[in-house]
């Protein structure tokens with residue numbers, strides 16, 4: 214197995230629900246509930262699920278943009294979850310994020326040069342000249358030109374702004390990029406361009422990606438392995454091809470049945486997921502998917518399915534108890 218870059222074990226994030234006259238805690242939302250996985254150097258791990266499944270919260274927990282309620286995140290043998298602020302600042306050079314809405318993460322009053330320089334200034338990297346040189350280099354890397362450095366975010370299209378978001382993430386020469394729905398806000402034709410750019414950059418700089426998205430079709434083209442989340446839990450994880458050809462969890466099977474196949478000769482029956490997504494503040498007992506699963510058994514309503522590994526294919530479902 215290739216070297217591990219990141220290891221996540223038992224990660225939890227419970228947000229308190231407060232209310233009433235004294236603002237007392239009345240419950241909690243289990244946004245991420247006991248999630249474990251690893252990421253190998255140089256690979257892309259896709260994480261998919263419906264909105265509210267905890268995938269974006271997981272991404273933020275990995276960088277400690279929010280604090281975990283429990284669990285460990287280990288990056289290159291260093292435990293991020295227990296680091297001092299100073300140590301964390303150093304590690305953040307190596308882990309960067311690309312967000313869904315680049316416009317929101319690009320200060321509209323700053324020129325592209327100022328925006329791209331900022332991470333270097335924050336981390337005290339390079340002289341003014343070196344910083345400007347890197348800005349020009351990174352603009353070229355993402356398919357823009359050095360003259361774009363003097364322009365402002367509103368002067369760019371959505372696709373170009375996402376290229377700038379990617380350039381910003383690359384400025385500190387990170388090892389890991391966590392991309393949270395990086396192409397969801399873009400037109401389909403532009404999505405392919407940005408995905409191809411991300412793939413090229415990954416090869417060129419030997420990057421590792423965690424690619425978070427709600428669309429299984431998008432994730433397939435970039436991921437080596439894919440994990441599926443449902444209501445804060447990781448319910449299946451396997452090599453990309455294995456997951457798409459042989460999905461084991463009924464939720465993944467239903468999600469995949471809705472992804473269009475480009476070959477008109479292949480027909481696939483769409484599996485409808487029954488009912489609404491339950492509230493994460495009040496998730497169903499046992500298997501969280503049991504209220505919507507067409508294969509639900511009695512045990513599913515009371516017992517949380519254990520983690521199973523079937524030839525390296527992780528699945529949490531009682532159908533695989535034997």
Ligand code: SF4
Pocket residue numbers: 462463464500501502503504506507508509510513518529530531532
């Ligand atoms: Fe369906 Fe039961 Fe498997 Fe949950 S554990 S996905 S309810 S069969």
